[in-house]
Amino acid sequence: MRISLGYAKEKIQVNIPEKNLQGVLAPNTPQVSLSEEESVRQALLNPIDSPLxxxxxxxxxxxxxxxxxxxxPIxxxxxxxxxxxxxxxxGIPDRDIAVVFGLGVHRPHTAEEQAMLVGQAMYARLACFDSTPEDTVHLGETSRGTPIDLSRRVVEADRCICLGNIEYHYFAGVSGGMKAIMPGVSTRAAIQANHSRMVExxxxxxxxxxxxxxxxIDEVAQFFKVAFIVNVVLDEKKKIIKAFAGDVLQAHRAGCAYLDSLYKVEIETLADIVIVTPGGFPKDINLYQAQKALDNAKHAVKKGGVIILLAACSEGLGEHVFERWLLNAPNPHFMVTEIQRNFELGGHKAAAIAMVMxxxxxxxxxEFSPEFTRKMFMTPFPDFESALRQALQEKGEHASILVMPYGGSTLPVMRSPGK
Known part of the structure; x- marks a missing residue:
C-alpha cells in the first residue's frame, strides 16, 4: 500500500506490504462552527461548574x-x-488587573515580547509582569513532598484567573489547568521535585x-485557589477550535475529554514496527521538535520492537542542553537515572528519548550523518526503504506495522476490553 508521509518540505511516497499493515493512525478532523473569538466568548458565557x-x-x-x-502556543x-x-x-478597573507570565525556569521576557503576547492594546492598558521564582510565598508541600512556593504577586492578589492551552504532554499527561501555577509560577526546586517523576x-x-x-500538579489547588480558568484547544495551525472556562479542575477535564475525541486513536494490539513522522516541516526541523512524535509512537510499539522515525532535522538537534545530554551520555539508561537526580530542561527531552530506547x-x-546518529544511540538509514527492509529482517517477514503520518498530534491507546 502506498502512503504519503511528510518529510522536510515535501511528501514522500512509501510502500507498505499489505500483509504487514495493521493500520494507519491519524487524528480526527475537528468540526469547527465558531470563530476563535466566538468560541472564547461562548465559553465565558457558559462556564463549567462555576458562575459567570x-x-x-x-x-x-x-x-x-x-x-x-x-x-x-497559547x-x-x-x-x-x-x-x-x-x-x-x-466593576474592576484596569488598574486593579495585572498579567503575570508563568516563566517556570525559562528566561525573562523583553518588553516587546510581553506586548506581543498580550497584544498592543492590552499591553497599553494592563500592568504586565514575569513570574518571580526568586520572590515567592511558601504554602506547604504536596503529599509527594513537592514544595509549593509561588510567586508573591500571584499569591497576594485577591483573585487569580489562569489562561492555558490543552494539549498532550508526554509526562504530565496534558497541559493546561493548574499547570499555569505548577510549574508556571513556581520555583526551580518545586519544578525539579515534580518533573523528576517523569520516569515513573x-x-x-x-x-x-x-x-x-x-x-x-493538581494537588496544588488544595493550597492555592484559582478562581477561574479559560483554556483552549488549538489546531495544527495554532488556531483556537474550542474554549473551556470555569472551575480549574472541571473545566480543564472537559477540555481534556474534547482533546481525546480528536487526537486519541484506539488500536487493537501493539505493532512490531511503528513508522512515524512529525508530519514534515516545521515539525521535523530539529530533533527537539520531532521528539513529541517519537514519544507518541512508543505507545503503539511492542517491547523489543522497532520505531522508524522519519524526521529531516535540517537544523540539527535544536537545543544546546538537549544536545549535551544526548551526545555525552555513556548509554541511554544513564539519562533516565540522571534526570531523577539532576532535572534539567532540555535534558528532560533527551531522557524521554532514552526511555523510548x-x-x-x-x-x-x-539529514544527520551516520556517525552523529549513532552517537545518539539510534540506527541511521539513508532512506525509508532501507530502514523498513532492515526492520522486517529483524522482526520477521510477517511483522505487524502501524503507520503514524502525524505523530505529534496522534496518541495511540489500547482499546478497552469489551469495546
Whole structure:
C-alpha cells in the first residue's frame, strides 16, 4: 500500500506490504462552527461548574491573570480582551488587573515580547509582569513532598484567573489547568521535585488519573485557589477550535475529554514496527521538535520492537542542553537515572528519548550523518526503504506495522476490553 508521509518540505511516497499493515493512525478532523473569538466568548458565557466570571468578582479586589510565557502556543492576545471585558463589567478597573507570565525556569521576557503576547492594546492598558521564582510565598508541600512556593504577586492578589492551552504532554499527561501555577509560577526546586517523576511508568501522555506528575500538579489547588480558568484547544495551525472556562479542575477535564475525541486513536494490539513522522516541516526541523512524535509512537510499539522515525532535522538537534545530554551520555539508561537526580530542561527531552530506547530500537531517517546518529544511540538509514527492509529482517517477514503520518498530534491507546 502506498502512503504519503511528510518529510522536510515535501511528501514522500512509501510502500507498505499489505500483509504487514495493521493500520494507519491519524487524528480526527475537528468540526469547527465558531470563530476563535466566538468560541472564547461562548465559553465565558457558559462556564463549567462555576458562575459567570463577572459574578465571582467583587469591586475593589486586585486581580491577577496568569498566562503562559513565550515558549507556549497559547494565543493570550485572543483570549485576554474577553476576560478583561467581564472584569470591567464586574466593576474592576484596569488598574486593579495585572498579567503575570508563568516563566517556570525559562528566561525573562523583553518588553516587546510581553506586548506581543498580550497584544498592543492590552499591553497599553494592563500592568504586565514575569513570574518571580526568586520572590515567592511558601504554602506547604504536596503529599509527594513537592514544595509549593509561588510567586508573591500571584499569591497576594485577591483573585487569580489562569489562561492555558490543552494539549498532550508526554509526562504530565496534558497541559493546561493548574499547570499555569505548577510549574508556571513556581520555583526551580518545586519544578525539579515534580518533573523528576517523569520516569515513573504512569507519567505518560494523555493520562490524568494515577499520573504522579499530573496529580502532584493538581494537588496544588488544595493550597492555592484559582478562581477561574479559560483554556483552549488549538489546531495544527495554532488556531483556537474550542474554549473551556470555569472551575480549574472541571473545566480543564472537559477540555481534556474534547482533546481525546480528536487526537486519541484506539488500536487493537501493539505493532512490531511503528513508522512515524512529525508530519514534515516545521515539525521535523530539529530533533527537539520531532521528539513529541517519537514519544507518541512508543505507545503503539511492542517491547523489543522497532520505531522508524522519519524526521529531516535540517537544523540539527535544536537545543544546546538537549544536545549535551544526548551526545555525552555513556548509554541511554544513564539519562533516565540522571534526570531523577539532576532535572534539567532540555535534558528532560533527551531522557524521554532514552526511555523510548529502553523499550524499542529507533531507526532514524534524517539529514544527520551516520556517525552523529549513532552517537545518539539510534540506527541511521539513508532512506525509508532501507530502514523498513532492515526492520522486517529483524522482526520477521510477517511483522505487524502501524503507520503514524502525524505523530505529534496522534496518541495511540489500547482499546478497552469489551469495546
Amino acid at each position: 466570571l463577572k459574578e465571582t468578582i467583587t469591586p475593589g479586589e486586585k486581580i491577577v491573570i496568569v498566562t503562559s510565557d513565550i515558549t507556549r 494565543p493570550t492576545a485572543k483570549i485576554l480582551p474577553f476576560v478583561v471585558e467581564q472584569l470591567n463589567q464586574a 511508568a504512569q507519567a505518560m501522555a494523555g493520562k490524568i488519573e494515577d499520573n504522579p506528575v499530573r496529580e502532584d 529502553e523499550n524499542a530500537s529507533i531507526f532514524l531517517v534524517s
